[in-house]
Amino acid sequence: MSSLLDGLDATADVKEDGDFLGGFSPFESDLYTFTVKLAYFTVSAGGAKCLNVTFKDANDRELKQQFWITSGTAKGCLPYYINQKTLEKHFLPGFTAAKHLALLTTGKEISKLTLEDKHIKLYSYDAKAEVATSVPMCVEMLGKPIICGVVKRLTDATKDSGTVDAAGKKIYSATGEVKIENEVVKLFHARDKRTVTEILAKATEAEFADKWLKKWKGNTEDKTSKQSGVAGKATAAATASTASGVDLGALFV
Secondary structure, eight states, X not given: OOOTTTTOXXXXXXXOOOOEEOOOOSOOSEEXXXXXXXXXXXXXXXXXXXXXXXXXXXXXXXXXEEEEOSOOGGGTSOSEEEOXXXXXXXXXXXXXXXXXXXXXXXXXXXXXXOEEEEEEEEEETTTTEEEEEEEEEEGGGTTOEEEEEEEEEEEEEEEEEEEEOTTSOEEEEEEEEEEEEEEEEEEEOTTTOOOHHHHHTTOSSOOHHHHHHHHHTTOEEEOSTTSOOOOOEESOSOXXXXXXXXXXXXXXX
């Protein structure tokens, strides 16, 4: 039987990312302990799959994040891209984040999760209101704790310019105003703050969390047109892969 999770297995020939320091807002840049309130899949008009997550903290503040886990139909609906220089496959950043969230909360690969159809209220552009909508929910994630590295970011506010590019896509232009956003850029185990990379490497202590905090805590990333963004730096050349036969549940849960 066909499933929305088909094709999301982490294969051995795709290069895993290691630990990287990546370059309105109720959340300043910091580490936050959340529980997963909602985690469900949607598919864009172009066929790209997205994991939509609502995180909730102890004070009932919510942070919503979309992790785009595949390309669209035109590019094969794949969870990876190919580096044209090295010809190596690399997972999409959104797929890596969703994969890590699944491992850190359930001990399972994202392709092995159980999905159940649940009705939640989602905004309908046709109805111009929130309506009850059936979505495939990752029920095993719900209520599970997770530590998120959240970055506060300034970006350019944009508007529809009324024109399209050569591919027929709408062109958006900057309005001159600045928009404040939050993004979950790194995930850590709720029990000991280890990353997926550290857990797979069987590191006994969490080291990357302190490095992340040193770089990001209290800082705001400026990605407006007035200033270039902060470039990320790799902390290690080696990358970790999820080898077949490894008991992921024993490692993560």
